[in-house]
Amino acid sequence: MARKNNAAAGCLWLLGLFVVVAACNGITGGGDAEETTTAQAQKSPIELLDERCHNDDIVYEADRTCFKGGELVTVKRAVDGDTVELADGRLVRLFGFDAPEPDQCAGPGATEYVRGQVEGRQVKIIAESGVDKVKDEFLRYIQYPDPASVLESPLFTEDLGRNVVSTGWAKVYENGANSKYQKAITFSAEYAPYHPEGMYAPPCGKPKVYGDDDGNGTADWEEHVSVNGPNVNLPDGALTGGFCAHRRWC
Numbered sequence: 001m002a003r004k005n006n007a008a009a010g011c012l013w014l015l016g017l018f019v020v021v022a023a024c025n026g027i028t029g030g031g032d033a034e035e036t037t038t039a040q041a042q043k044s045p046i047e048l049l050d051e052r053c054h055n056d057d058i059v060y061e062a063d064r065t066c067f068k069g070g071e072l073v074t075v076k077r078a079v080d081g082d083t084v085e086l087a088d089g090r091l092v093r094l095f096g097f098d099a100p101e102p103d104q105c106a107g108p109g110a111t112e113y114v115r116g117q118v119e120g121r122q123v124k125i126i127a128e129s130g131v132d133k134v135k136d137e138f139l140r141y142i143q144y145p146d147p148a149s150v151l152e153s154p155l156f157t158e159d160l161g162r163n164v165v166s167t168g169w170a171k172v173y174e175n176g177a178n179s180k181y182q183k184a185i186t187f188s189a190e191y192a193p194y195h196p197e198g199m200y201a202p203p204c205g206k207p208k209v210y211g212d213d214d215g216n217g218t219a220d221w222e223e224h225v226s227v228n229g230p231n232v233n234l235p236d237g238a239l240t241g242g243f244c245a246h247r248r249w250c
Contacts, residue, residue: 045072046069046070046071046072046124049072049124049155049156050068050069052066052155053066053067053068053155054066055067055068056068059178059180059181060126060128060141060178060180060181061178061180061181061183061184062141062159062161062162062181062184062185063184064157064158064159065157066143066155066156066157067124067126067143067156069126070124070125070126070127070143071124071125071126072122072123072124073086073087073088073090073122073123073124073125074086074087074120074121074122074123075087075118075119075120075121075123076089076119076120077115077119078111078112078114078115078118078119079091079111080099080101080102080107080110080111080114081099081100081107081110081111081113081114081164081169081170082094082097082098082099082110082114082161082164082170083137084114084118084119084142086125090138091136091137091138092125092137092138092139092140092142093134093137093138093139093140093175094139094140094141094142094160094161094164095128095131095139095140095141095161095175095176095177095181096141096161096165096172096173096174096175096177096181096182096185097161097164097165097170097171097172097173097185097189098170098171098172098173098175099111099114099164099169099170100169100170100199105199105203105204106168106169106198106199106201106204109169109197109198110164110169110170110198113164113167113169113198114160114164116147117144117147117158117160117163118142118144118160121144121145121147122144123142123143123144123156123160124142124143124144124156125138125140125141125142126140126141126142126143127139127140128140128141128176128177128178131176134175139175139176141159141160141161141177141181142159142160142161143156143157143158143159143160144156144158144160145157145158146158161181161185162184162185162188165185165188165189165192166188166189166191166192166195167192167195167197167198168192168193168195168197168198168199168200168201169197169198169199170198170199171189171199172185172186172189193205193207193208194207194208194209194210195207
């Protein structure tokens with residue numbers, strides 16, 4: 001009977017030791033988790049956003065990827081096609097382009113386009129080294145999530161300036177943007193005249209037609225062209241590529 005009691009006491013002692021050790025481990029583990037949660041809570045929203053961005057570029061160039069740094073703000077309203085007012089009252093003028101004023105042709109449309117992209121939304125404003133303000137307006141780049149994204153927390157990858165220019169609502173303008181950004185937005189501007197929107201749509205203008213080298217409003221490959229006829233003015237590269245894909249004269 002004594003042996004049984006001793007065995008039972010030993011089991012209880014081991015069980016008690018196991019409970020104490022487990023409790024200590026639980027306390028330690030809980031402390032680590034609590035410290036991690038506290039550290040995360042102490043980070044700013046921009047730091048939490050940047051943790052998800054794996055782009056290490058130090059020069060902003062609007063290449064449709066996230067960019068670390070900047071300031072998270074909310075756009076109160078679109079003033080016009082190249083200026084917005086923030087919720088804190090600051091006016092932000094965008095780098096790299098100039099949109100028509102609201103009382104000019106395509107001006108109301110440019111304002112409406114910007115309104116549809118960022119008004120009432122959180123965006124990231126990014127400064128350029130050595131450039132800050134012109135009069136009462138802060139010069140900045142604006143990045144924002146794709147408005148069509150269904151993700152709960154999408155990355156900020158869209159560049160407002162590049163989008164405004166590429167859709168035909170503004171023209172390239174040099175006002176302090178870095179050379180890489182200026183090159184990117186100029187590249188986007190080359191495609192804008194082919195979109196029947198903004199400044200290139202009636203009544204403000206007339207869109208260009210792809211492949212219309214003679215400027216008559218019809219793509220050259222849609223016209224009846226004979227390579228054997230006299231004084232044929234074929235578009236550049238017609239016999240060496242590009243237009244040969246249409247098999248009209250190749």
